[in-house]
Amino acid sequence: MISSRERSIGLRQARAQRELRNRKDSAFAIVGLVATLVGIVMLAVLLIDIAQDGLGALSWTFLTSFPSRFPDQAGILSALAGTLWVITLTAAFAFPVGVAAAVYLEEYAARTWFSSIIQTNINNLAGVPSIVYGLLGLGLFVRMLQLERSVLAGGLTMALLVLPIIIIASQEAIRAVPPSFREAAYGLGATKFQTTWLIVFPSALSGILTGTILALSRAIGETAPLITIGALTFIAFLPDGLKSPFTVLPIQIFNWISRPQAAFHEKAAAGIIVLLVVLLAMNAAAILLRNKYQRRVEW
Amino acid sequence: MVIQIKPEQIKMAKPLGSPTTAEPTHPQDSVLEAEGVSIYYGERPALRDVTLSVRRNSVMAIIGPSGCGKSTLLRCFNRMNDLIRGSHLEGKVLFNGQDIYASNVDPTELRSRIGMVFQKPNPFPKSIFENVAFGLRINGFRGNLRDRVEHALRRAALWDEVSDRLGSSALSLSGGQQQRLCIARALAVEPEVILMDEPASALDPSATYRIEELIDKLKEDYTILIVTHNMQQAARVSDMTVFLLAGEERTGELVEIGPTSQIFTNPRDKRTEDYITGRFG
Numbered sequence: 356m357i358s359s360r361e362r363s364i365g366l367r368q369a370r371a372q373r374e375l376r377n378r379k380d381s382a383f384a385i386v387g388l389v390a391t392l393v394g395i396v397m398l399a400v401l402l403i404d405i406a407q408d409g410l411g412a413l414s415w416t417f418l419t420s421f422p423s424r425f426p427d428q429a430g431i432l433s434a435l436a437g438t439l440w441v442i443t444l445t446a447a448f449a450f451p452v453g454v455a456a457a458v459y460l461e462e463y464a465a466r467t468w469f470s471s472i473i474q475t476n477i478n479n480l481a482g483v484p485s486i487v488y489g490l491l492g493l494g495l496f497v498r499m500l501q502l503e504r505s506v507l508a509g510g511l512t513m514a515l516l517v518l519p520i521i522i523i524a525s526q527e528a529i530r531a532v533p534p535s536f537r538e539a540a541y542g543l544g545a546t547k548f549q550t551t552w553l554i555v556f557p558s559a560l561s562g563i564l565t566g567t568i569l570a571l572s573r574a575i576g577e578t579a580p581l582i583t584i585g586a587l588t589f590i591a592f593l594p595d596g597l598k599s600p601f602t603v604l605p606i607q608i609f610n611w612i613s614r615p616q617a618a619f620h621e622k623a624a625a626g627i628i629v630l631l632v633v634l635l636a637m638n639a640a641a642i643l644l645r646n647k648y649q650r651r652v653e654w
Numbered sequence: 655m656v657i658q659i660k661p662e663q664i665k666m667a668k669p670l671g672s673p674t675t676a677e678p679t680h681p682q683d684s685v686l687e688a689e690g691v692s693i694y695y696g697e698r699p700a701l702r703d704v705t706l707s708v709r710r711n712s713v714m715a716i717i718g719p720s721g722c723g724k725s726t727l728l729r730c731f732n733r734m735n736d737l738i739r740g741s742h743l744e745g746k747v748l749f750n751g752q753d754i755y756a757s758n759v760d761p762t763e764l765r766s767r768i769g770m771v772f773q774k775p776n777p778f779p780k781s782i783f784e785n786v787a788f789g790l791r792i793n794g795f796r797g798n799l800r801d802r803v804e805h806a807l808r809r810a811a812l813w814d815e816v817s818d819r820l821g822s823s824a825l826s827l828s829g830g831q832q833q834r835l836c837i838a839r840a841l842a843v844e845p846e847v848i849l850m851d852e853p854a855s856a857l858d859p860s861a862t863y864r865i866e867e868l869i870d871k872l873k874e875d876y877t878i879l880i881v882t883h884n885m886q887q888a889a890r891v892s893d894m895t896v897f898l899l900a901g902e903e904r905t906g907e908l909v910e911i912g913p914t915s916q917i918f919t920n921p922r923d924k925r926t927e928d929y930i931t932g933r934f935g
Contacts (some may be wrong), residue, residue, distance in 0.1 A: 538838070
């Protein structure tokens with residue numbers, strides 16, 4: 356038996372320990388706040404710096420002019436159009452292939468050593484440096500398939516780059532669909548195909564779209580693979596077809612930054628603002644799509 | 655992938671053996687029979703040597719403590735266990751006298767004739783109308799969809815509550831309404847048998863009462879198998895009761911089967927008596 360005196364000593368110790376725990380708790384809250392602010396503050400500094408340099412150079416003429424060797428005439432039109440071309444093609448290739456692969460892996464593939472090897476490889480591919488995809492695109496699309504330095508080769512290379520990300524995001528979205536939906540569909544006599552495409556896919560769509568758009572916004576900022584496959588840095592015309600040469604925003608920005616004239620550096624900052632606006636627009640679209648479908652699909 | 659069936663054929667197409675045209679060749683006009691059924695998940699037997707038969711237009715309750723294989727037994731009748739990796743069945747399951755595990759039986763066709771209602775209401779995230787119409791659409795129904803949906807909702811005693819908002823989301827309904835919607839969804843494809851896996855366990859008492867009332871009406875036209883944890887419910891709704899129990903090795907076995915009144919008033923097995931009087935489980 357523990358005497359009441361012993362018990363009260365025990366309680367006092369417990370209370371002291373509790374105070375220590377509480378202090379640890381508030382200490383961590385401060386550390387966490389600082390950690391959070393580091394990122395935000397850096398981003399703010401970056402944005403302010405770019406805005407100071409670039410806002411002056413940003414104008415309608417800047418958006419509608421081709422590059423030029425005279426800084427006051429140089430614009431971003433061909434790079435903006437090239438980016439939109441590449442990203443559209445990337446989405447057109449990567450979305451159907453990625454979704455089909457994710458549906459297959461989640462709903463159809465038997466859980467064997469073979470499918471787990473595929474899964475592991477997809478996860479690894481998502482971490483492969485983008486320049487490696489550039490080399491692959493150069494060898495496969497530009498040389499072997501003789502697509503030249505075309506916007507099509509660029510789109511295909513980028514599609515390879517984002518494919519693993521789209522597959523993984525789609526798999527997660529499909530996995531999040533409650534098994535009870537599948538059971539209900541099967542219980543009514545639905546085939547696997549009907550269950551997958553009429554019930555599972557629509558329920559997973561918002562997650563799939565969100566993942567796809569975030570993957571595409573990663574692709575928009577990529578420069579290395581496109582330089583590797585030979586995207587040009589000076590394009591004074593708009594892409595007029597799949598075989599057309601092209602440039603993209605990050606390449607144009609890089610090109611301007613590497614010029615000695617300060618006026619071009621302002622153009623680069625303005626280009627960065629345009630790139631950020633495109634990225635933010637895509638992320639906003641992802642959020643809108645998610646909200647739109649989530650209101651209808653709640654479980 | 656859509657199976658092309660003429661509207662009238664939904665109920666007429668009966669390759670598994672027609673109850674309306676063919677004379678019953680099996681005892682007591684049984685719709686479902688299990689003969690020495692054992693079900694395994696991987697190596698582990700979940701259910702051993704169950705033999706029973708379910709009379710047409712009756713309600714059979716499956717009772718027993720958790721983990722005794724009630725749901726497993728229920729799900730072998732529409733081959734839902736097929737969807738679980740590594741499960742397999744020994745013995746025979748007959749639907750209108752025909753072996754449903756025979757290689758020429760299409761499980762999807764079987765499931766359109768043996769409907770199922772689940773423990774938790776699981777309406778699709780679609781409109782009320784589309785939920786009920788789903789089974790008809792996937793089975794290639796091309797008649798008057800609206801009529802069939804209304805009919806199914808009336809049978810499930812839900813029509814009066816939802817007739818003015820068929821287009822709104824099924825998820826806006828209360829739990830009890832959702833479960834009746836799930837029953838309507840199952841009824842719409844005109845099954846012969848309805849399997850119910852603890853259909854009222856997630857509902858409040860008044861919603862439970864409405865489901866029980868509904869079961870009583872539905873047995874005029876359907877044969878119903880219901881798994882329940884609720885002794886009173888089994889006693890209230892069923893004609894026959896089967897009691898399952900799992901031993902040490904967690905393998906369920908059939909302890910006793912008989913008319914519900916007998917099981918609840920005069921059980922032959924001591925274990926049944928112990929269970930229904932609440933001494934364990």
